[in-house]
Amino acid sequence: MSNELDRERREMHAVLQQPGVRPDDSVQITRRTFVHRSLLFGAATVGQTFSWWPLLNTIDIAQAAEAPFKFAWISDTHLYPKSLNTRFVEKTVRAAKEVQAMDPPADFLIFGGDLAQLGKIEELELGNELLKEVKIPKYFIPGEHDWYLDMGKKWGELFGKPTWSMDHKGVRFIGLDTVSRGPDYWTAKKMTPEERMGHMATLDGTVAGPWAGVGRDQLDWLQNKLADWDKAKPIVIFTHNPLYEYYPPWNFWVRDWRDVHEVLKPYTKVINIHGHVHQVL
Numbered sequence: 001m002s003n004e005l006d007r008e009r010r011e012m013h014a015v016l017q018q019p020g021v022r023p024d025d026s027v028q029i030t031r032r033t034f035v036h037r038s039l040l041f042g043a044a045t046v047g048q049t050f051s052w053w054p055l056l057n058t059i060d061i062a063q064a065a066e067a068p069f070k071f072a073w074i075s076d077t078h079l080y081p082k083s084l085n086t087r088f089v090e091k092t093v094r095a096a097k098e099v100q101a102m103d104p105p106a107d108f109l110i111f112g113g114d115l116a117q118l119g120k121i122e123e124l125e126l127g128n129e130l131l132k133e134v135k136i137p138k139y140f141i142p143g144e145h146d147w148y149l150d151m152g153k154k155w156g157e158l159f160g161k162p163t164w165s166m167d168h169k170g171v172r173f174i175g176l177d178t179v180s181r182g183p184d185y186w187t188a189k190k191m192t193p194e195e196r197m198g199h200m201a202t203l204d205g206t207v208a209g210p211w212a213g214v215g216r217d218q219l220d221w222l223q224n225k226l227a228d229w230d231k232a233k234p235i236v237i238f239t240h241n242p243l244y245e246y247y248p249p250w251n252f253w254v255r256d257w258r259d260v261h262e263v264l265k266p267y268t269k270v271i272n273i274h275g276h277v278h279q280v281l
């Protein structure tokens, strides 16, 4: 077992500590390069672009934090029940092991949403079980695949509030829910929960429309949450959908991204780490 763990640690180290991707500490970091370099910095993707496969990356924001530290990110595992498909289960098990094997360890793990494929209780519970392999603190944000069968009921029972913040070593971390505010067109059409979930599970947004958004209530919450935060101190925001306009037809955005940017404008070091697009951006 310890040999196995050592092997996994070495493999992780090779992936995460590639030469040439560390920013030069002497460089004055602008907002743009902060975001860009931070994403390059130790970011690793396990998997292939646009396959239904989880991304795993870690971001080291040492230049701006009080002390260097790591955190881990896993997203979009799209778990089916074990009886239907074990491929994604195996990959999730591996991702959890890799996080657990990180040396030095990550301080915490963020799960970026779409834990489940069709929002079923057994899928969400399976994901929760598999991630128990990770012993560091865990924070969750929801994806549309977790939400639209029971409108977030089971997800909330397992993982709590989808909107949260915490401060860690000089960085303010924020989790926002970008999935629950889809305009209700299903009630009028008398859709069953399964039909609603089926619509949301289709990547092409021409079926379910522009459902991704932050919403006025969370924008107000965000503004409040940041009111006491020094404008030069770093902020990392985790969301399922990107907080910028990347590809609206597939909800690779939030429809109110301009309002989000308005709230964040005074702050000079902001990163958005998001799931949903199944690639590292």
Ligand SMILES: [Fe+2]
Pocket: 076, 078, 113, 114, 143, 275, 276, 277, 278
């Ligand atoms: Fe996804």
Ligand SMILES: [Fe+2]
Pocket: 114, 143, 144, 145, 240, 275, 276
């Ligand atoms: Fe998604």
